[in-house]
Amino acid sequence: MLVEPFRIAVPDAVLTDLRERLARTRFPDEIPSSGWGYGANLAAVRDLVTYWRDTYDWRKAEAALNGFAHFKAKVGGLGIHFIHEKGVGPKPLPLVITHGWPGSVSEFTKIIGPLSDPARHGGDPADAFDVVCPSMPGYGFSDHPTEPGMDPERIAALWLELMRGLGYERFGAQGGDWGSMVTTYLGHRHAAHLLGIHLNMVIAFPPAENPFEGVTPDEQAALADMAKFLEDGTGYQRIQGTRPQTLSYALNDSPAGLAAWILEKFHAWSDCDGDVFRRFTRDELLTNIMFYWATETANSSVRLYCETMRAGKFPPTGFRVEVPTGCAIFAKELVRPPRAWAEKIYAVKQWSCFASGGHFAAMEEPKALVDDIRSFFRPLR
Numbered sequence: 001m002l003v004e005p006f007r008i009a010v011p012d013a014v015l016t017d018l019r020e021r022l023a024r025t026r027f028p029d030e031i032p033s034s035g036w037g038y039g040a041n042l043a044a045v046r047d048l049v050t051y052w053r054d055t056y057d058w059r060k061a062e063a064a065l066n067g068f069a070h071f072k073a074k075v076g077g078l079g080i081h082f083i084h085e086k087g088v089g090p091k092p093l094p095l096v097i098t099h100g101w102p103g104s105v106s107e108f109t110k111i112i113g114p115l116s117d118p119a120r121h122g123g124d125p126a127d128a129f130d131v132v133c134p135s136m137p138g139y140g141f142s143d144h145p146t147e148p149g150m151d152p153e154r155i156a157a158l159w160l161e162l163m164r165g166l167g168y169e170r171f172g173a174q175g176g177d178w179g180s181m182v183t184t185y186l187g188h189r190h191a192a193h194l195l196g197i198h199l200n201m202v203i204a205f206p207p208a209e210n211p212f213e214g215v216t217p218d219e220q221a222a223l224a225d226m227a228k229f230l231e232d233g234t235g236y237q238r239i240q241g242t243r244p245q246t247l248s249y250a251l252n253d254s255p256a257g258l259a260a261w262i263l264e265k266f267h268a269w270s271d272c273d274g275d276v277f278r279r280f281t282r283d284e285l286l287t288n289i290m291f292y293w294a295t296e297t298a299n300s301s302v303r304l305y306c307e308t309m310r311a312g313k314f315p316p317t318g319f320r321v322e323v324p325t326g327c328a329i330f331a332k333e334l335v336r337p338p339r340a341w342a343e344k345i346y347a348v349k350q351w352s353c354f355a356s357g358g359h360f361a362a363m364e365e366p367k368a369l370v371d372d373i374r375s376f377f378r379p380l381r
Helices: 012-023 042-054 058-065 112-116 152-165 178-189 217-232 235-242 244-253 255-269 282-293 298-310 339-345 366-380
Strands: 003-005 070-075 078-085 093-098 129-134 171-175 194-199 321-330 346-354
Touching (some): 012 255, 042 255, 058 282, 093 178, 093 366, 178 321, 244 255, 244 298
Parallel strands (some): 093 171
Antiparallel strands (some): 070 078
């Protein structure tokens, strides 16, 4: 596998075009005082678009991102972009971390350093990891798939090829959102190469018999939250899972439209108490959005929903993962199944519940996530 150094360098023409489009934004109307009840709030989107146009500095964000070691390699015929930070410690454990939608590898900027060089961040060098953070096919600076069928199971096979190409025959895997599904397939399909998997979004369905046996009152409340999400918060899944091409004309043409589509998810899925700018800085939000805008991956990224639904793999079902599994359950995660359900699907060795944090754990609660990853993999080294 040929691995080449990579540097993020968005052309000036892309940034000039972006500013012009932002200046010409035609905002829609809104029911007065409706907040986020109909979707992305007009005042919040105006705020973010204005900041993007007048204040946000992509070159500063780009330079910070380039402080990590970026590479690109041909994997399964596709150019895959990834960050690869070698661990500083006596015996770093290789760990592949997979993002989801509407995220990117920019989600992991707060955890890469503590995981790869724990001593520099107040930890034990014995907990060091060789951290590999790939951009999924069709996301960020990875190539766009040009044929149908790119689903989480195929991505897991690509990650195995990538990790083996980097010299790692056995490694750990971590992920949330789509990264949880990719990581699950790594644990199931490629168990001989996995030391263990760690998930910060756990997908588990009730067993056929006695589904509420062993389910605590707190877990029942979490199931009620999940039911509300399934009823009221999954319209985007149906659109992206059935007609992604139609949606893409708006998202690929309008930066304001793309920002609104993604901002609404960061508001709804995070532990922000209704104020998305309290939990995330505008720069953090826009840097992640730029991974979609600058690379024109709005369409190729959301197509993952369609490919996975058409393959009947949304979510993965019908098998059990036997490799050791760690589960980090954050308070406002969309899906928080009972441990008893998860244990029917995964060989759960660590189950951690957190009082705060949501879907974007690496951004919201980086220390808690890092500590949990370290403690889970410590006995597996």
